[in-house]
Amino acid sequence: MIDMPKLSLWDSSAEEPEYAAAMDGDITTDLAIVGGGFTGLSTALHAAERGIDCHVLEAKRIGYGGSGRNVGLVNAGLWLPPQDVRAKLGEECGSGLIKILGEAPSYVFSLIERHQIRCEATRSGTIHAAHSPRGFRGLARRAEEWHRLGAPVDLLSREEAAVKIGSTAFHGGLLDHRAGTINPMGYARGLARAALGAGANISTGVTVQRLRREGAAWLLETDRGTVQAKWVVLGTNAYSGDLWPGLKTIFTEIYFFQLATPPLGDRANGILSEGQGLWDTGPIMFSLRRDAFGRLIIGSMGKAIGGTTGLSRRWAARTLKRLFPDLGEVAFEEAWHGPIALTPDHLPRIFRLGEGLYTPMGYNGRGITPGTIFGKAMAELLSGGQEADLPIPITGMKSATARGLMSRFYQAVFTANQLAKSV
Numbered sequence: 001m002i003d004m005p006k007l008s009l010w011d012s013s014a015e016e017p018e019y020a021a022a023m024d025g026d027i028t029t030d031l032a033i034v035g036g037g038f039t040g041l042s043t044a045l046h047a048a049e050r051g052i053d054c055h056v057l058e059a060k061r062i063g064y065g066g067s068g069r070n071v072g073l074v075n076a077g078l079w080l081p082p083q084d085v086r087a088k089l090g091e092e093c094g095s096g097l098i099k100i101l102g103e104a105p106s107y108v109f110s111l112i113e114r115h116q117i118r119c120e121a122t123r124s125g126t127i128h129a130a131h132s133p134r135g136f137r138g139l140a141r142r143a144e145e146w147h148r149l150g151a152p153v154d155l156l157s158r159e160e161a162a163v164k165i166g167s168t169a170f171h172g173g174l175l176d177h178r179a180g181t182i183n184p185m186g187y188a189r190g191l192a193r194a195a196l197g198a199g200a201n202i203s204t205g206v207t208v209q210r211l212r213r214e215g216a217a218w219l220l221e222t223d224r225g226t227v228q229a230k231w232v233v234l235g236t237n238a239y240s241g242d243l244w245p246g247l248k249t250i251f252t253e254i255y256f257f258q259l260a261t262p263p264l265g266d267r268a269n270g271i272l273s274e275g276q277g278l279w280d281t282g283p284i285m286f287s288l289r290r291d292a293f294g295r296l297i298i299g300s301m302g303k304a305i306g307g308t309t310g311l312s313r314r315w316a317a318r319t320l321k322r323l324f325p326d327l328g329e330v331a332f333e334e335a336w337h338g339p340i341a342l343t344p345d346h347l348p349r350i351f352r353l354g355e356g357l358y359t360p361m362g363y364n365g366r367g368i369t370p371g372t373i374f375g376k377a378m379a380e381l382l383s384g385g386q387e388a389d390l391p392i393p394i395t396g397m398k399s400a401t402a403r404g405l406m407s408r409f410y411q412a413v414f415t416a417n418q419l420a421k422s423v
């Protein structure tokens, strides 16, 4: 076991054991996959199942990126309402993507079942809660379109939402029965186990430093040796760094933080009692869920400031008190954060960076389902599929405007929000 600080509650509580293996000498493989998160591991699992020799190279640990730090909401569709996805991508592409990602939670849960991944999976849905009457009208618009598409979603009145959430603070909600929650680190480790079982290779603690074409192959220079591969998939998303020129400029980096209470026992039984995960319609979104042990996990945009004792703790305690006045004082035992890759149009991307070199990314804080599905699509493409069959068309790279400035601006706004809501 690697002796490193825990990344998140999920890192401490995941039942799936961690897999770690050093890279041993130079390697030749068909497919090199950079990044050991949902995208890279799903690519590896599905590629290995199709008989492709593949090797995952992870700089730190499995699930080190967003995959081991997130809220664990296994949601259907994208951040954008389905009608907005169609408006941006066109009728045919937009409808195709909505269909695939609408069915994606079901696919994720089928993988969990098939590979017996121990990740606290619940399938009681997620609730998008209205923070205001305007937020509720937005949810009604989403509900109308999902109903037209035949999706099992319920628009909850204020009273119905209060019963499910255990708080009268919301103006209604949208309950999506396709969705659910997981321990995301457990899912990442389980995907790694499944990929290894299917024949993939995984090395951890190996950083890919340079990537260049050499003859008909790609040469990856790492701090542990070289890797020669016919194809490369970069599954580095918000952690993309400088490995490929310009890649990190296509998104704005924003942070999301969370704090977890200890198991609360009967005290919290009335909060999200059916086990749904929740996020709200507020401009500075917040999230709330339970884990399998009765902890409450609360989060919002920004960084975890002051760990379990500082500003973010005060924000979390104050927010829980506002929502659930009867809960009483609670302690917090974990606090963590991670970056999200926000694209200017809130749509994910698949880039072809060179011959046989692809990267799916830009999940806008919703990567469990797209990461899994896009990884599978990569494997299908490289085992004889067509680019035209990818879930989203390949596009050219376009930098997000003033991304560094925007990141700093957002961070300042999110910190001000924590300050304002912690007194």
Ligand SMILES: Cc1cc2nc3c(=O)[nH]c(=O)nc-3n(C[C@H](O)[C@H](O)[C@H](O)COP(=O)(O)OP(=O)(O)OC[C@H]3O[C@@H](n4cnc5c(N)ncnc54)[C@H](O)[C@@H]3O)c2cc1C
Pocket: 034, 035, 036, 037, 038, 039, 040, 041, 057, 058, 059, 060, 061, 062, 063, 064, 065, 066, 067, 068, 069, 070, 071, 072, 073, 074, 075, 206, 207, 208, 209, 235, 236, 237, 238, 239, 240, 241, 243, 255, 256, 257, 337, 338, 339, 340, 361, 363, 364, 365, 366, 367, 368, 369, 371
């Ligand atoms: C706090 C937070 C909450 C979120 N909540 C949710 C949620 O509830 N539901 C949801 O669907 N999504 C959520 N997301 C988004 C989701 O976690 C991400 O979209 C998803 O994890 C992306 O997966 P990935 O595999 O593409 O990238 P990551 O999981 O970020 O993995 C990238 C990996 O690449 C590695 N890497 C980078 N560069 C190199 C290199 N040069 N060499 C080797 N390895 C390298 C990194 O170490 C990292 O492990 C959240 C994200 C955050 C940060």
